[in-house]
Amino acid sequence: MTNIKFLILALALLAGGWNVMAQSADEDAMLKKKINDAVMQVYNKQLQAEPGDYATRFARAYQYFNNDGVDEALADINQAIKDCPEKEREVLYDAYLLRAKIYDQKGEYDLEYEDLKAAFQINSTNPNVVDMIAKLALKKGDYKTAETNFNAILRMSPQNYDALYGLARVAAKTNDYQKAQEYCDRAVKLFPTEPQVYINRAHVFMMLGQYKVAAQDLILAMSVGEDESKAVSAIINMSDEHYDDVMNALQNSIDNAPSVGTFYYLRYSIAMRHLHYGQALRDIKKIISKNFYDDASIYQDAAKCQFEMGLFDMALVNIDKALSKDASDIASLVLKARIVEHQGAGKNFDAALGVITRASRISATDPAILLAKARIYLAQRKQPEALEALNTLLAAHPTNNEALLLRGWLYKYRMRDAESALADFGMMLNNGSDMASLKGFALHELGREEEARKWAQDNIMSNSLPGGEAYAVAAALLSDIGDNDQALKYLESALANGYGSLYEVTMSEEPYVNLKLVRRHPDFNITIERYTENFIEKE
Numbered sequence: 001m002t003n004i005k006f007l008i009l010a011l012a013l014l015a016g017g018w019n020v021m022a023q024s025a026d027e028d029a030m031l032k033k034k035i036n037d038a039v040m041q042v043y044n045k046q047l048q049a050e051p052g053d054y055a056t057r058f059a060r061a062y063q064y065f066n067n068d069g070v071d072e073a074l075a076d077i078n079q080a081i082k083d084c085p086e087k088e089r090e091v092l093y094d095a096y097l098l099r100a101k102i103y104d105q106k107g108e109y110d111l112e113y114e115d116l117k118a119a120f121q122i123n124s125t126n127p128n129v130v131d132m133i134a135k136l137a138l139k140k141g142d143y144k145t146a147e148t149n150f151n152a153i154l155r156m157s158p159q160n161y162d163a164l165y166g167l168a169r170v171a172a173k174t175n176d177y178q179k180a181q182e183y184c185d186r187a188v189k190l191f192p193t194e195p196q197v198y199i200n201r202a203h204v205f206m207m208l209g210q211y212k213v214a215a216q217d218l219i220l221a222m223s224v225g226e227d228e229s230k231a232v233s234a235i236i237n238m239s240d241e242h243y244d245d246v247m248n249a250l251q252n253s254i255d256n257a258p259s260v261g262t263f264y265y266l267r268y269s270i271a272m273r274h275l276h277y278g279q280a281l282r283d284i285k286k287i288i289s290k291n292f293y294d295d296a297s298i299y300q301d302a303a304k305c306q307f308e309m310g311l312f313d314m315a316l317v318n319i320d321k322a323l324s325k326d327a328s329d330i331a332s333l334v335l336k337a338r339i340v341e342h343q344g345a346g347k348n349f350d351a352a353l354g355v356i357t358r359a360s361r362i363s364a365t366d367p368a369i370l371l372a373k374a375r376i377y378l379a380q381r382k383q384p385e386a387l388e389a390l391n392t393l394l395a396a397h398p399t400n401n402e403a404l405l406l407r408g409w410l411y412k413y414r415m416r417d418a419e420s421a422l423a424d425f426g427m428m429l430n431n432g433s434d435m436a437s438l439k440g441f442a443l444h445e446l447g448r449e450e451e452a453r454k455w456a457q458d459n460i461m462s463n464s465l466p467g468g469e470a471y472a473v474a475a476a477l478l479s480d481i482g483d484n485d486q487a488l489k490y491l492e493s494a495l496a497n498g499y500g501s502l503y504e505v506t507m508s509e510e511p512y513v514n515l516k517l518v519r520r521h522p523d524f525n526i527t528i529e530r531y532t533e534n535f536i537e538k539e
Contacts, residue, residue, distance in 0.1 A: 261292025
């Protein structure tokens, strides 16, 4: 078994070094695949020579599991357990735990429980198996078993804050709110400088419906320990469902500590995530005026907010500041191209293309650059040049649905090539179903209107985009379908959620997606007037 553990440890160390060694997400994925393929070749060769080598089969099952090959992992671990001699109790213990994790991922909880019982019979003093039994029981709603096992962990390790968190969740599920908070408070008292105990308590408060208090705990977690990333991630995720509670908690923190730039930074980042550009711009200006941070991203975000609010001259000032700090940032260059295009009474296409040409020298196949170039050419009705840009993009990124949709639109409506358009729309159907996939627009172009409507509604219900963006996308789709009444209802829902892009709502006519047809609705202006505060900087 020592060899198995050594192999697993080596793989873990390699995994930990991926981000250090790789210079980009693509390189990271390539390196990961290269390492995985090399390791699997060793395992495959060994198992071809010795099919009954249960230790290597266990190691391969572990490797499959870590790379999302759940079914392959299950087949290997089943064979490893079958081949493993009963005397190799340590191997069997680890094998049962791995198979239990596989069953958990597959949602086969009864089989998971049988394996956990088998592992427990081999070693009843190891807290790992007791913890897994407790968490499985909690998941299944067997709160008595969960409580018994979390208490057993505490007897082995009286200061185990994860077990205290488990007991707090059991108490919350059984409506003993006082006991739930007592367990959480006990963990905080034991480990006042450990961020995870505050994150755990926040989750329990969320279970109790106390969202503002939960948000405050997540902010506390940011303030203790050395790694605040978990707490930041948790509070950003919480904002997707409880935006006002998170923002109120951050306001309290700012009131109590007005010189802490992190609070302003986090609040504006969350506001931008929800496309509340007026709220975000307020905090960005405070950060700049107080000199809390002075990097390119601050000025880029200021320019982004001002562009979306239709303040193109101000946006240009800030994007130039961003580029003075990082002249090769592609996102800043693409944003500048959009800004200069829309400055003044007319469209400055030549100036925008000049910026895009500058960006192209940095990356010839970046999707954002090529999409921007294609859109500028389309606005100029230069179809061949637009098609060339989209072809280049799709040659490098064949599953980019935004490019497929735009090229399909170009084929259908500008080049009258229905066959090529249908091919592009058809390819989109295989590239995901979330709102960012734009699949509903492909379904509409293929004449599958009811499926398109369902796609929009399903994505709204699943909150696949924060803030009001999902409603805005749905509004664009329904207007294309020809249902402008429903489109306006979706747009009003977007605005009610704080959707703050004046550019998208009232200006953009870029294909393809836009709200141009919704603006023809007789009640459009009345609706927009009710939400004018969405598009101005908040005091």
